[in-house]
Amino acid sequence: MGIDYIVPEFEVVRNEQRCIHCRVCERQCANEVHSYSEEAGMMLSDETRCVNCQRCVSLCPTRALKIVKNPCSFRENANWQPDLIKEVYRQASTGGVLLSSMGTPKPYPVYWDRILINASQVTNPSIDPLREPMETKVFLGKRPEKISRDPEGNLITKLPPQITLSMPVMFSAMSYGSISYNAHASLARASTKLGILYNTGEGGLHEDFYRYGPNTIVQVASGRFGVHEGYLEAGAAIEIKMGQGAKPGIGGHLPGAKIVGDVSRTRMIPEGTDAISPAPHHDIYSIEDLRQLVYSLKEATNYEKPVIVKVAAVHNIAAIASGIARSGADIIAIDGFRGGTGAAPTRIRDNVGIPIELALASVDRRLRDEGIRGNVSLVVGGSIRCASDVVKAIALGADACYIATAALLALGCHLCRTCHSGKCNWGIATQRPDLVKRLNPDIGSERLVNLMNAWRHEIMELMGGMGINSIEALKGNRLMLRGVGLSGKELEILGISHAGE
């Protein structure tokens, strides 16, 4: 073996005075960083394997551990950043495409952080959410263009199928396979308790989770894994996945190592085979084909379920969304390029697509210019990180948001970005039974419920401050937003004024 050119990224700092050699860290680390040396009578660390997931740090009974950035670095170079150098080394030694997980860590602009929210002063009153009703309930689905009446003149009150959410947030698609049974169980139970929805992702629905159907979105992706009649009928809505923000233009790849037992059964593919979903749906090469799939899914489910079409935010997203709106879809979901993933080619994740804020603003405007914004609902995801991001997204024009990374963080994820290794020490992005059982779905679902309740309170406070007591009055209310430090062009695309204007 030649020289390993790559210096470990992290350093394991163990306080020898505190360490009691209990070997918890050793047992907890699926990456096998820690080991005990009988000879030396001390714990050793193999830092080349460390991903800084902080599992050992959190579990060390004496707080003896610290994982720090390795100060040993390349000679500084503004052009050749350390990551680039390491990637070259890695590719030179393996000849492979680089893989990454979770959303891009690159310092692209986060427009949410450049947008500020308004509040009432003097000319109209703010509303106290503790004393007055504050409504966060939303409905997603198609709206007809006109009302209709029966021969007696009474309103016909039937609407196309709708999804009801207690707050404008849903858990975004994460497949069973890419994440664990216990992670899915946590999401499903939390959604049911919260009155929101989670999304199966492209790996089918485990038989144990059919009972959470009313709070489930079942996804149909290009690989069609686990799709059958009962599956389509199980959920409250069906999502056609055309693309994902982290990897627009390509399909998915779940390594054979994760296709074990129930995962293989749920996906309806043999154990140990790689689950590769093709880049396009091979029955959708154009917008007319999409329309056919939308209607075959509706036909298969008796027109009782709304159909969501999910696309990645790419350059021409406004025109694409307008096409989707006319394809019969009830809901359009747009995933921004900072969105997470269980595994994606690094180059694609870090370089393809556009930020969700800009995509949302231009889609909302285009649909309004065409007079069809009222007919479809718009859901956005791809790095919605907190309650104020939700409020900003709604004010820019979204009906609801999808979150995934934030939900995984609630379950214990430490954003180590190595989900593709299948060795998630937090029991989330793994199928290894010893790791999966580390995530207790009772606790997991409770933490998700806590997180969403906290966000809901924050959303209500922000709304109350603006003098708004119902979420629908916030939707598309861009006058409530101001930009800071944005160029004229950015403001124009976002359709907001600069702070001070």
Place this chain on the structure above:
Amino acid sequence: MEKEGQIRIPSGCAIAAVISTEGKLMSGEGIARSMIPMHERSNGLGGGFAGYGIYPEYKDFYALHLFFDDRTTRKNCESFLKEYFEIVQSERIPTRTIPLITDEPMIWRYFVSPLPSLLIRLQLDEKELVARCVMKINREMSGAYVFSSGKNMGTFKAVGFPEDVGLFYRLEEYEGYSWTAHGRYPTNTPGWWGGAHPFTLLDYSVVHNGEISSYDANRRFIEMFGYQCTLQTDTEVITYIMDYLIRRQGLTLKEAASVIAAPFWSTIEAEKNEEKERHAYLRMMFPSLLITGPFSIVFGFTGGLMALNDRLKLRSMVVGEKEDKVFIASEEAAIRALEPDTENIWAPSGGEAVVVKVKEEAMKWV
């Protein structure tokens, strides 16, 4: 300084209205007088009135009231009007010179009827054509502004205190079966007459007190249907919403009221069968037309008035009666000024629409 429409100017206000359910005509002097006790609610930067039944001799014609900056604009605008309408009468609106009202634009009115051949060619109904022409002038013809466009009704407005505006327009010379009035308290000085209220489209007029927090959500939704919010005021967007819901969607007044001041979901859930279904449907069908934040409005239309408060009742509004008359105002004092012996004064609760209509038989005469 930017003119109203280029910026959004919040304002507080006073409103008053009166209607005779028997269709008995009242001079405009009374409604102007009713605004005096509410002087403190305006700041002299806008006042106005709408009267219904005031043009019986031209009741089959649309009465267009316009402000012009100069003669050339007027000439251009008149030739534009002639392309679409037969103009049966055009004249200056009579005014009285008083020291408190200054800088008046040229104020004209035209009684018009859309050219029938044009309606057939454009496949539009009369009202739609009138609405489109009004919006075209207001958007595209700088220096011309249509501020009233209904049949047998008219709006009169100016920069000034409402009682002075009444004097200026010689309101005592008009007789109507219903009147609405508005005094404005804008937070900065637009100094533009078009910015005063009521705001009208066709025979719909709105006077409004409040500042709605849902403004941009409402505006961006309604603009999908060809409405142009050129003034950026609440009153304007409320008028368009009412026009859209009533004329274009065909909702009843009460249905429209339960869209814009929709009951809370908790209230809807406690309701029974049809009412529950209807309220839930209207909220789900038109979520972007829910209006939040404080408002009290009087919506005027041919043959009636509707008073409505926001669902939390964040602005005062009272209703009273005396014989055939119903009064609505921000304060009881305004009602007392009109009719000292008013009975049954009550405050409608938030979101409760009060609809008063002239009796059908009586409408035949007005």
